Amino acid sequence: AQSVTQLDSQVPVFEEAPVELRCNYSSSVSVYLFWYVQYPNQGLQLLLKYLSGSTLVKGINGFEAEFNKSQTSFHLRKPSVHISDTAEYFCAVSVNSGGSNYKLTFGKGTLLTVNP
Amino acid sequence: EAGVTQFPSHSVIEKGQTVTLRCDPISGHDNLYWYRRVMGKEIKFLLHFVKESKQDESGMPNNRFLAERTGGTYSTLKVQPAELEDSGVYFCASSQDGGRNTEAFFGQGTRLTVV
Secondary structure (H helix, E strand, O other): OOEEEOOOOEEEEEOOOOEEEOOEEEOOOOOOEEEEEEOOOOOEEEEEEEOOOOOEEEOHHHOEEEEEOOOOEEEEEEOOOOHHHOEEEEEEEEEEEEOOEEEEEEOOOEEEEEEO | OOOOEEEOOEEEEOOOOOEEEEEEOOOOOOEEEEEEEOOOOOEEEEEEEEOOEEEEOOOOOOOOEEEEOHHHOOEEEEEOOOOHHHOEEEEEEEEOOOOOOOOOEEOOOEEEEEO
């Protein structure tokens, strides 16, 4: 079964510092991976996704993630964070639910808190 | 274009009562999903509609949960009778197709508290 592990439940950083949010997956087949973000009092918003091709994926708001098959990882990075990046971040994998239909399996989330 | 809309945003009910959550997907999206996040846990899949048909309901916790999508437009999720462990945030998402690379658009969620 495909699953996702987010190793850190909380990550506090100072403004303008770099950040890396870790995500590891387990899968015996090809994976499609996603990072979603939930800002306070808002719904989940797609940051970026890895489908195939280049292992370095760029997303919105200056975030990027690198797919590493040998380490089964899909870590999210940003070189310099802002106060407005404070949010909860979710890593997810697309799992087949029968036929050509898929559903998302999420990690537990990482709360990123950016301090001034 | 309006996004996915969920009603109500918050609901507090007593154990044993009934609650109905509603989700309006993005217009034209045939695929509609329900997910739930219990406090401190991961977001878990509940079920998937394709138009008005239930494609996958493997994540529904038990028969106290009933989801419907009449006419393939909005969907409702009814919990009857509610139990304490049903508390959590219920998310709805929609997408144009259900393929593995399709972006699902999420609503803000309904925070359900059973007391």
